[in-house]
Amino acid sequence: MPSNYNPLEIEPKWQQKWAEDNLYRVTEDSSKPKWYALTMFPYTSGDLHIGHWYAMAPSDVHARFKRMQGYNVIHPMGFDAFGLPAENAAMNHGIHPYDWTMKNVDNMRRQLKTIGAIYDWEREVITCLPDYYRWTQWFFLRLYKAGLAYRAKAPVNWCPKCQVVLANEQVANGGCWRCETQVIRRDLEQWFFRITRYADELMQHEGLDWPERIKTMQKNWVGKSQGAEIHFIIENPVTGEEKVKVFTTRPDTVFGITYLVLAPEHPLVEKLTTPDRQAEVNAYVESARRRTDIERLSAEQEKDGVFTGAYATNLVNGEKVPVWVADYVLLSYGTGIVMGVPAHDERDFAFATKYDIPIKMVISLPGWQGEELDAAYIDEGTMVNSGQFDGMSSDEARSRIVDYLAKKGWGNYAVTYRLRDWLVSRQRYWGAPIPMVYCDRCGIVPVEENDLPVLLPTDIRFSPTGESPLRHHQAFLNTTCPQCKAPAKRETDTMDTFMCSSWYFLCYTSPDYDNGPFDEEKMKYWMPVDLYTGGAEHAVMHLFYSRFFTKALRDMGLVDFDEPFLKLFNQGTVIVDHQKMSKSRGNVINPDHYVSTLGADVVRIYLMFVAPWEQGGDWNDSGISGISRWLNRVWNLTLENYQPADKPEAGKEKEFERVLHQTINKVTQDIDNIHFNTMISALMELTNYLAKIKESSSVRRENWDGAIRSILLMLAPSAPHFAEELWHQSGYPYSIHNQSWPKWDKEKAKDEEITLVVQVNGKVKTRINLPADISRDEAVKAVMESERVHSSIADKEIADVIYVPGKIVNLVVR
């Protein structure tokens, strides 16, 4: 009697053996095609939860599959180790961020090793170590030298709880992406990366196999609008004339302008407001400033504003229109000034109605007789009240009017983006220091590349307010100017951690390289990433920044590709009891418990089986026993003695080979297409079939052994320990993970007999078995001879016969 399947015994055993043998060590090999399989590295939060397993186990299965298919597979793992939670832990528990982070790394690495993945731990990357952040800083300097990093004062998002600024991408629904606290506006001097320079390219995803959803999100985030910039002259009785520009996508409505609006923060507000309006305007601007973004940006919010007392001249018709201030206009978009066309814009209509501003129709809808509008007409129509453009279609007038403005010098075509530059400075300690120095004489001076890294000091004290300890660390703060050697001050802000994750995939290709961020030859061998998997929440953060980073590096000549990630796959989310997992809900599932009772292989397979990977699913351990049961069945089928029949049946053996090869094909296709749940069920079906065959002993030993060998090979990526153990016990040479993926034989998989479904008027009446290569006439003849068909048709007339070879015969009767 063979031993029972005991994962707790075999899993540590093989993990240790694989590690000793460096089975998964990977180096460049020009004799094989390379495959870079990357899973988003985890943040060092402390514990791996089941969601991490859901990200990592299936991607390891795919990588192992590619490996068995003959690819030279790199599938690295590391840690995103800088970030705010480490600092919060420091303040709450008095533990140093470094110690907190490295303790978590140790624990998570231990947990990760229990997955049984093919990670080559020699390539591990930890972003908070000086060997790594030295090059993060180096990239900052290179971006600075390329004119892509600059310092500017700007209204920025400030999270009062995290005591830090946030990039636009890191604000969701007006709240901080980490703690959901409402962000407020602050005017601060900050470092920015010119991501907007790549706006057009970032909207393009040509040649990328990415989910449509992510591509759309990125396109919308860039938010390119084509339109026109139109000039106006604003007169103020005291300050005189001021030429301003507005951006519009509807230059065809320019004759319908009845007012202009400035954003409350617009610098011209103060200048343009007439003395008698000053008090009211000031009060309004103040109240707008105090409102949170969420209040200001809510579409339901009633539009309000104040008149500045100034008037602007609409150059196309010489009309003078009032200039207002209203907070439905955003300073950050376009020019921060909007032309008000109430007749043809919903927001302007609401605003004009509220303040009795005239509504002037310039595009007539079909059948319009001059009656008043009860809502803005925003569609196309015929131009009216528009001088020489009357009678033209609004569509045509759009370009004709801009051409006219351009000729007169009153405006021109223009493009505006929603995308803003990437704000990268953070007022926190636990990040890569920005390698810049402020010198009274020389101004802003970059640290010399040779002087990197600018080390984070470790002897720090946190203040209870959350203010960065770097600001008061004299030894860090005081330095000399790299240029003039005079005493100077260091930048105390650190970099957004998304900067660290924008190049970690490059570092994996040569983690020990000292003379640069990566070894160019090795990087060229492995990059770009062939399959990148992770959560969709990074659509306009990490994925977006990494693309920008890659393009910037390409333009500096550091890399020779345009895109870092060729194929992107987003797995779904694991939820628990129909709720998101979170510490606050107390429903975080720790995989250790399952691994230490049922084994890693069972958890790996259960996660794949429970739902399509892209969909995600409810973690409900009631079904997990089915996986243990299944592996036990395979275990016993493999190790129990198979007694072949004295006289094997030729037909059975053909069927046996057919089932096996159809399964090999199905499993291969399914892994390739990332359909892990149906891949597992195909293997289960094969198991059920093998159990029946074993019962009837109807095939020869060599057929049986071949099938067992194939099913073990097909199980190897999913259940690496289990398959290795059975491979070993079956007497095959170590290791199953160095074997080739089984090939399917098309001839053997071919059906000899087909089951033809017989329908009458589309309703299934019966099914008949026929040879696979039967002709239409013969098939129909066989159908007509069937008893069931006779009784269903009775004496009705057959009007038509639909025949789909190998599938169906449908008799249409009247």
Add this chain to the structure above:
RNA sequence: GCCGGGGUGGCGGAAUGGCAGACGCAGCGGACUUAAAAUCCGCCGGAGUAAAAUCCGUGUGGGUUCGACUCCCACCCCCGGCACCA
């Protein structure tokens, strides 16, 4: 409001124009056992029947088709993203 994704047995899901419910969980019945667990075998959408036949059934209503879970139109609900972007 706009843009995606989705709605199928008691449950997770399968089938993307051709047998709805593969595979698994739970449940029910049986074998083995002194008994239980484990294991093995069988049943398992609803109505209907002695058993069949038959009818109904993939969120709702319509349509296209010989044939629709699958395609088209309208609507309802759930999830995700964006949201005064001029």
